[in-house]
Amino acid sequence: MDRGNRGITIRGNSAQIAFTYQGVRCRETLPIPPTKTAQKELALKLQSIKYEIKIGTFDYLKHFPFSKKAKELRKTRPDRYTIGEGLKSWLQRNQSRFQTSTLQDYNSAIYHHLIPAFGEITIAELTANMIKEWLNNLPRSNKRKSNVLTPLRQMYDEMYHDEIIDKNPLERVKNLPTQSREPKPFTQEEVTKILNELTGQEKNLIQFAFWSGLRTSELIALRWQDVDLEQNRIFVKTACVRGQLKETKTKSGKREVTLQPQAREALLNQQTYTEKLNDTVFHDPRTNNSWKDDQPIRKNVWTPALKKAGIEYRNPYQTRHTFASTLLSRGENPLWVAQQMGHKDWGQIIKIYGQWIPPSR
Template identity: 40%
Template sequence: MTVKEVKNGYKIDFSFDNERFIETIKFRHSKSSLTEVNRLEGIFYEAIYRNDKRALQNYPHSKILRKAFKCESDSFTIDQYSSIWFGRHQANWSHTTIRDYGQKYRTHIKENFGDITLREFTPSMYHDWAKSQNLAGKTINHIRSILNQIFKEAYLDEVIDVNPIEKTRRSKVIQEEPEPFTQDEITKILAALETPYREFFQFAIWTGLRTGELLALRWQDIDLKNGLAHIRKNITLGKEKEPKTKGSIRKIEMLPEAIEALNSIKNSKYYDNFRVFIDPKTKTTYKYADGLRKYVWMPTLKRIGVTYRYPYQCRHTFASMMLSEGKNPMWVASQMGHADWGMIRKTYGRWIAN
């Protein structure tokens, strides 16, 4: 077993069972590079010696391993290569991304394309599938993005010569219109809710916070004296984390109705010295908002005869109310955690006062 320095890298050269295995690894010449190539040589030799094909999952581009296990590049199925892609990158993803990618992969990609080899897959296969799906354009494009990342990985590993997804078209995304609540509906909803649910949704309507931001809000983030709230955390799928974008970490001005909701909570038996909003049944932090929607929000709207909309429409309601009152769109964008007012103009343009 030998490793030799060659132009642009190092050459691994060894024999096993009278068969010679050679591969050039492209590395800048250095002591650490030489150490790494020697480590790779040991991995390749050990895998061949033990007939352990699992090494291909970590080194699918290795000419030595592909030769040893008679695994030509066109024999990789999409499902096999997706495992390699997931394994390499999931350590850098958030838990929500892992869950979302995994769910979409299993439901749509593996189910329809998993057994097809990388080289067999064609753009027309994707287009035929996309045309047959009863899915929103945004969802179709997200699935396309996952496929693109898998094929791009294979292309960069020189397993395939071209990425077929680059030749496919993105689906048209139809922007769903917001359905904000009217002042009469807001009055009915809040009158029908009891503490602390009334305060939760009153605060949501008059701040426009995202659901995860509401769940994560802490009293240390609140400045009642100056009417300010600092949005620093988000709870998604039961885990607290910082918001994805810098714009989402912000300071908002609380309107009188929002301050009223906080004072009501503070003077109730549901006050917790850490979280602003807690589950009244368990007296602990909300991990998920689905229970609020299913067992509080939905039955209340049905009981009072208000057309059902997701609780997220509280956020849309805040934006539409503020813009209709003539608030500066940049102020609204800042309150809602948008980097600029482009999203405000696109989503709420018809409520912007002349």
């Protein structure tokens, strides 16, 4: 029941005080002993709150740090809201927009890198120099460093556009330069040596990789229903990233690829193993299941084959470079090669593989 002080309601061992802040009627419950002294102190507290609101110094968080409204107001206080809280809230709000693989990357960046480094710092405290110093000491590639910063960039950008902060320190932190994947294609002699060290499904997989130009994620997602041997073609529609099937990254990535004779041969040899399963074309012979990602291929198939063949290690992506350089060297139209590779235009082909394009006659 109300004990006479306007804005204060006593209920047993607690009291509710009410006041208007920023045009909103606010009510907060506090535990107090049932004594007149406690009630007088509460009346003084309410009087102090109203005075602070009047002169513009009221700090909701200071008076009621555990209230739901205070927690909501923290988000508008960059001097109180921590980067850790902000990143968790940003990820929760936006997670439905992301592909599974992207969400996994952001979770890793936030919980393994950003929160350990900046989680306890308030939004307002972060400076461009702090980020640069941290990046300088982070033992990761420049590309990975840029990827790690992405959730932090997006969170600060969102807060800036919502006018919660009036400056964004990330605007003064440029992404670090990355080295492009310099093509180091294999010679046909090296290709033969590598394939000679492989048998069965493993040989079929690598032979097809060399002669189709598909990315590893596209190779392991290729299904028999997307293979058209009668018309000598395949349809690249999906990619498998970390065990998750998804559509190709770009519109141009969804494409029709003409089968080179060696790629066709690999598919014909693979039919014995998996065609009747009506599933993905290439399976891991150790598990008799589809490949989940490129790691077991790299570890169990690719690296041992190169070692046995006595060939210097290059990553599996070089099979794609080998495909492109081989077609271009024999005079195929760069625009057609670009389409086979899933590039948006042939400018990328010229940029990456220009040295393999014969001069026009």
